[in-house]
Amino acid sequence: MGKTLIIAEKPSVARDIAGVLGVKGGGDGAIENGEYVISWAIGHLVVDCGPEEQNPAWGGAWTLDNLPMVPDAMKQKPNEKTAPQFRVLQKFLTSKDVDKVICATDAAREGVHIFQRIYKEAGASKPYKYLWASDMTTEGLKKAFANLLPASAKEGVSDAGFGRNEADWLVGFNFTRLYTVKCNDLVSIGRVQTPVLKLLVDRTLEIANFKPSDFWTISAHFMAGGEDFSTTWFGEPYKQGDEKLLDESRAKAIAAMCQGKPGAVDFVESKPSQKKPPLPFDLTALQREANTKFGFSAQYTLTLAQALYEIHKGLTYPRTDSRYLSDELLGEIDKHLKAAAVNYADLAALASARVGSEKTFACVNSKKVSDHHAIIPTGTAADQSKLSEDEWKVYDLVTRRFLAAFLPPAQVEATTLWIVIEGERFKATGQAFQDKGWMVAEPWRSSEDTILPKVTKGDALDAKAVKVEKKQTKAPAQHTEASLLQAMQTAGKIVEDEELAETLKDRGLGTPATRAGIIETILARGFAERLKKSLVATDKGIKVIQTVDALHPEMASPELTGEWERRLRLIEDGQETLDAFRADIRRFVSEGVAKGKTGEVLYKGEGKRGSRVEVGPCPICGKPVCENLKAFGCTGYPDCKFAVWKTVCGGKVSAAAAKQILTSKRTSKELTFKSQKTGKPFKARLQLEGTEVKFLFAPKRKA
Numbered sequence: 001m002g003k004t005l006i007i008a009e010k011p012s013v014a015r016d017i018a019g020v021l022g023v024k025g026g027g028d029g030a031i032e033n034g035e036y037v038i039s040w041a042i043g044h045l046v047v048d049c050g051p052e053e054q055n056p057a058w059g060g061a062w063t064l065d066n067l068p069m070v071p072d073a074m075k076q077k078p079n080e081k082t083a084p085q086f087r088v089l090q091k092f093l094t095s096k097d098v099d100k101v102i103c104a105t106d107a108a109r110e111g112v113h114i115f116q117r118i119y120k121e122a123g124a125s126k127p128y129k130y131l132w133a134s135d136m137t138t139e140g141l142k143k144a145f146a147n148l149l150p151a152s153a154k155e156g157v158s159d160a161g162f163g164r165n166e167a168d169w170l171v172g173f174n175f176t177r178l179y180t181v182k183c184n185d186l187v188s189i190g191r192v193q194t195p196v197l198k199l200l201v202d203r204t205l206e207i208a209n210f211k212p213s214d215f216w217t218i219s220a221h222f223m224a225g226g227e228d229f230s231t232t233w234f235g236e237p238y239k240q241g242d243e244k245l246l247d248e249s250r251a252k253a254i255a256a257m258c259q260g261k262p263g264a265v266d267f268v269e270s271k272p273s274q275k276k277p278p279l280p281f282d283l284t285a286l287q288r289e290a291n292t293k294f295g296f297s298a299q300y301t302l303t304l305a306q307a308l309y310e311i312h313k314g315l316t317y318p319r320t321d322s323r324y325l326s327d328e329l330l331g332e333i334d335k336h337l338k339a340a341a342v343n344y345a346d347l348a349a350l351a352s353a354r355v356g357s358e359k360t361f362a363c364v365n366s367k368k369v370s371d372h373h374a375i376i377p378t379g380t381a382a383d384q385s386k387l388s389e390d391e392w393k394v395y396d397l398v399t400r401r402f403l404a405a406f407l408p409p410a411q412v413e414a415t416t417l418w419i420v421i422e423g424e425r426f427k428a429t430g431q432a433f434q435d436k437g438w439m440v441a442e443p444w445r446s447s448e449d450t451i452l453p454k455v456t457k458g459d460a461l462d463a464k465a466v467k468v469e470k471k472q473t474k475a476p477a478q479h480t481e482a483s484l485l486q487a488m489q490t491a492g493k494i495v496e497d498e499e500l501a502e503t504l505k506d507r508g509l510g511t512p513a514t515r516a517g518i519i520e521t522i523l524a525r526g527f528a529e530r531l532k533k534s535l536v537a538t539d540k541g542i543k544v545i546q547t548v549d550a551l552h553p554e555m556a557s558p559e560l561t562g563e564w565e566r567r568l569r570l571i572e573d574g575q576e577t578l579d580a581f582r583a584d585i586r587r588f589v590s591e592g593v594a595k596g597k598t599g600e601v602l603y604k605g606e607g608k609r610g611s612r613v614e615v616g617p618c619p620i621c622g623k624p625v626c627e628n629l630k631a632f633g634c635t636g637y638p639d640c641k642f643a644v645w646k647t648v649c650g651g652k653v654s655a656a657a658a659k660q661i662l663t664s665k666r667t668s669k670e671l672t673f674k675s676q677k678t679g680k681p682f683k684a685r686l687q688l689e690g691t692e693v694k695f696l697f698a699p700k701r702k703a
Contacts, residue, residue: 003034003035004099005100005126008038009105017141018038020142021036021145039092045114068589069173093122108320112157128151134317135315136309140379159577171588175552179601193521195561200479201546203478205542215470216248217245217471219469222419229428231419231427238425252468255466263426263460264420265455267418268415270414277438279324279374280375283302283375285323294393297520304393308395312382315398316377320512321372322369324373325363337351338379339380347400361406375398377402407438431449432450480535489515509558509561509562511565519535523535525646543602551596554592615658616659621640632658644661
């Protein structure tokens with residue numbers, strides 16, 4: 001009997017699996033014994049071929065004559081940076097000593113795609129199954145190995161991965177070259193990137209073009225039962241917004257008429273209401289919460305959550321798009337509550353008691369759980385002393401939200417009071433929490449009680465003061481990562497209601513696993529910038545969207561891209577075919593390029609086309625180093641692979657900085673970067689050492 005090959009997504013996961021299976025033997029790029037071979041990918045071991053490799057005629061200078069570039073069949077190749085590890089996997093996938101394969105990459109679209117590319121490129125034909133683990137604890141992995149999924153279970157997910165990948169290649173390469181040539185400047189276009197940029201540009205322009213207008217409000221102050229309280233004037237039909245007066249003279253006339261006059265209570269209503277417990281987090285909701293509460297970027301929050309999942313075993317799988325738990329998991333919820341009780345004893349006790357007494361919970365719905373359920377703490381308690389400060393902040397958010405989901409609704413007594421003075425109506429509202437319910441788990445959610453005095457209909461009250469206040473309409477706020485993530489999740493529609501937001505997810509821009517990277521790409525390409533917590537479109541970003549909007553408005557449409565994402569989800573579920581989606585994307589690209597060739601563009605750049613902006617000589621071969629989409633690369637590629645990357649540890653490297661590196665061997669100034677381990681910023685110069693670009697830190701001052 002042959003060995004079983006297990007392919008994990010990264011070495012750390014492979015080591016965890018080896019520990020669970022008791023595999024200790026070493027090997028070249030693998031851990032193996034007589035029964036198992038456990039190996040791993042390192043990200044994408046297999047990538048798409050570039051245009052010139054798909055078709056030699058598409059190489060060389062970028063011209064309109066070469067467009068559209070639509071390969072008959074997409075070609076792929078091993079990633080040159082990680083080719084040795086691919087060869088390790090290829091050896092095992094084709095070895096006579098291996099007769100079964102288990103895919104232990106992520107069971108969602110991206111992880112399945114990583115495995116499928118390796119499997120196809122290696123020329124493998126061995127039978128395989130999928131490992132689906134909701135957490136990386138020993139218990140979670142053992143359970144997953146006991147319930148392996150057949151290859152057919154992920155066939156739709158595999159097709160969706162190839163469909164998304166091909167759509168990104170076709171749209172990205174074709175429209176980037178089209179706009180770069182037409183605009184005479186480097187203009188990168190992306191299937192998801194461009195609609196997301198449009199969301200930022202629209203908001204930035206809305207604020208820039210906003211003209212405030214004046215309005216006036218009237219307040220009347222009363223005394224009842226020894227307590228002061230304030231009311232606001234409303235005009236007909238007495239709804240939200242009807243308190244604003246656009247005529248100052250009318251506002252002053254109403255105030256003068258009511259000043260010092262008696263008022264009568266016309267309506268009093270106190271009724272109970274509930275604030276429902278929130279749903280547990282999916283990745284996007286967690287990223288939004290961490291950005292709002294701590295200012296964390298989406299990418300940094302994902303990094304922290306991934307560490308809590310893989311390294312510390314404290315959280316379940318983080319890259320999920322579900323905010324629900326399955327009925328099966330509810331049957332095992334005690335172990336999660338007991339683990340949470342180590343750090344949250346009182347809250348966990350309240351949640352445990354309610355789980356024992358209630359039969360149904362809004363957060364438990366198997367029909368709304370796809371590949372992975374919501375993010376919750378595992379059955380292994382977190383040790384705060386072993387977590388970084390920021391890791392604990394994310395763990396705390398997730399655990400409190402998990403416990404809140406099983407606590408009762410908050411009970412609120414809401415009071416509405418209307419007072420009439422000289423026929424004019426004034427309103428006051430108040431609320432009093434009868435029971436904070438789930439809000440004890442997230443105390444920052446509850447506001448202070450606003451108690452109105454006890455009055456009854458017909459009571460006479462004297463208006464102590466009636467005041468007119470001049471106000472101005474305000475521009476909408478710039479997007480933060482939290483608000484942009486919500487807009488991406490709902491295809492540009494801003495909604496507060498959780499249930500409505502859930503229904504729009506299928507049409508969202510990107511997936512939970514890709515949204516953080518899309519935001520970082522937009523920032524790295526100079527289309528937007530961070531200003532404190534805000535994300536603001538730059539002049540270049542605005543010009544790009546205005547140009548695309550004029551020639552290909554559908555290309556920047558959140559609705560269209562959201563519809564494509566909906567279709568990819570249908571492919572995952574087996575309700576649509578990859579061939580139909582592929583045909584539509586190819587038609588879209590071909591028709592769009594044909595239209596673009598003859599259309600006029602609004603933006604004319606300064607000659608930074610393709611890879612023509614030279615920044616210096618290559619230190620390896622001496623050929624010119626020129627700007628391209630992601631780097632300043634040697635024009636001797638693929639024979640010479642020297643490059644100065646435009647983004648290094650979250651820091652931006654400009655053409656001027658690249659030129660200094662090549663001509664003066666180092667940048668003249670320190671640049672700002674971000675630690676990949678801690679997420680904290682640091683400063684350093686970039687220096688050319690031989691043929692490598694490295695950090696150059698300023699010497700520490702002696703005390």
